[in-house]
Amino acid sequence: MSALSSRTVSPEMWGGPAARCAALSERGSWFPDAKFGMFIHWGLYSELGGCWQDKAYHGIGEWIQWRARIPAAEYARVAQRFHPVDFNAREWVRTVQDAGMRYLVITAKHHDGFAMFRSAVSPFNIVDATPFKRDPLAELAEACRDVGMPLGFYYSQTQDWHEPDAVGNEWDAVEGERRFDRYLEAKALPQIEELLTNYGDVAILWFDTPGPIAREDSLQLQARIRQLQPGCLINSRIGNELGDYETLGDQEIPRQPHGGLWETIDTHNDTWGYVAHDRNWKAPAEILRRLVQVAACGGNYVLNVGPDGRGRIPALADRMLQSVGTWLEANGTALYGTIPAVASVPWGACTARDKTLYAHVFDWPRDGRLLLPGVPGARVRSVRNLHDGASLAVEQLPEHIVVQTPAMPPDAFASVVVLELDAPLVAQNPRPSLLSGWPLRMDAANAERSGCRLRKRSWMEKFGDWKHAECLEEWEVPGGEARWTFDVPEAGAFYLDLEYSSPTEGDEGSEWILRCGSSETPFVLLGTGESHGDEANPRLLLRKCRIGLLEFTRGSGQAVAIQPKDAAGRQTRLAAVTLVPARIES
Ligand code: JFZ
DSSP, rough: OOOSSSSSSSTTTTTTTTOOOOSSSSSTHHHHHHEEEEEEEOSSSHHTTTTEEEEEEOGGGGGHHHHHTHHHHHHHGGGGGOOTTTOOOHHHHHHHTTOOOOEEEEEEEEOOOSSSOOOOSSOOOOOHHHSOOHHHHHHHHHHHHHTOOOOEEEOSSOTTTTTTTTSEEEEEOOOSSHHHHHHHHIIIIHHHHHHHHHOOOOOOEOOOOOOOHHHHHHHHHHHHHHHHHOEEEEGGGGTTTTOSBOOTTTTOSSSOOOSSSEEEEEOOSSOSSOTTOOOOOOOHHHHHHHHHHHHHTTOOEEEEEEEOSSOOOOOOHHHHHHHHHHHHHHHHHGGOOOOOOOSBBEEEEEEEEEEEEEEEEEOOSSSSEEEEEEETOOEEEEEEEETOBBBBBEOOOOOSEEEOSSSSSSSSSSSSEEEEEEEOOSOOOOSSSSOOSOOOOEEEEGEEESEEEEEEEEEEBBBTEEEEEEEEESSSSTEEEEEEEEEESSSEEEEEEEEEOEEEEEEEEEEEEEETTTTEEEEEEEOOOOBBEEEEEEOOOOOOEEEOOOEESSEEEEEEEEEEEGGGTOEEEEEEEEEEOOOOOO
């Protein structure tokens, strides 16, 4: 129970290393095809909008009680003025549909302990404690049912800052010992029972921050859900690896296909709950790029919306979601119900269904040539733009495909190029292709490595704004090596850039060796200084460093490798190498 006792938040409390969950059969058969969902964080904190006693808090707004150390009794008084008269369940569900989203998950109870539904278990709920007196979850459940929209409930099972027996509130004085079992029996389990009894079919019970929850407690939650609604999916944050599907770390977008059933959850700005002063919105093109990247890796993308204290979805967010929906209306066939196709491509991402390959092109080629890695075992029959159906000329070479593209992209956000094959895509080439004219980024996780360790680092930028990077660390000297292998369909010159962080002090830095083909080149990595922030989860300051120019001839299975040459390199954290095209001949 000590996970939240200091002012730092441990990664365990926030979900820890993600559990790998096995794919399901009947339960949640809708889930893998849905691809896009809406998350709604809405509660008493929405009324505060990121401000407490005239101080603006930056970062995630739903944690304001914790950050401002607001006593539970004082926070509870916010309910007296929480009166979301503009809430309209049907409008919200319409917004979800218009955005092209296929399911909805809403906070039934967040860490503040306030139930956004009618509850006989605790009077700290929207019906009994506010002038509003309505049950928004009942209204939403009805609106969802009418249009066949799967609805999930978020329930904070471990943290409840209103309850002295639950985890999280370390600022209110508590008499006697904390007994988590008492909270579980008296509040969490019975409220979950209410959610599974009073609102029709619940598609997902979405748990969070399992923290110190014991295996038998997670098991008990799971058993109760199975008994009441066997068709309800449970996410991995129930804890103890008992979820039906995996929720990745917040805002984590994989770069490579990832097995099992999973979702990436993302904020639209830098908060889940409404913050009036947060203007850092993701524009539609960025939302679409993240959505398509997640789908192209085999997951669902769940984008959050934080309505305000009156129950209004911020107008700008609403407009941008409509743009996203307009794109999906025209291009959704390239997304819903698709599976991952070829590994990462520099201009966007690829999805596939049966014998069709969809290339989602976010960065339209300027030279009229769209390059795709090869599709082993299949012939390209025809290529067309999804936008206008215009057919495009194509050349299938042994290692790659060249599509001739018009000068202007047909779509302002992302243009989908459709390739019809004569056979379903089966064997995927596991190796990336170095496509001429495009940078190729290769991560630490994709390196063949020896004498070093792959470690995942997570840290917060603004409060609650988590970033993640996998790095190669703890280099052995001599013996440490990281190697990346790729295909080179067309000869070309490329810069090699390294992204790293290194606490070495002094001007000397550390010396390394770069191997490429038969060449061996020494180079230096300057120290970047220590990383900053909280000691347990230091904020990584990654630096990009250009090592030099390399020339590649055509051919598959080529490699670059690096090795530390002296002991000063041991502490280096290497995140990625990128090959950046350079033009030599005029
Ligand atoms: C949790 C909550 O604390 C937060 O308020 C919000 O509801 C979010 C969706 O979930 O925060 C987390 C949980 C897990 C990670 C990061 C933030 N994680 O695993 O990286």
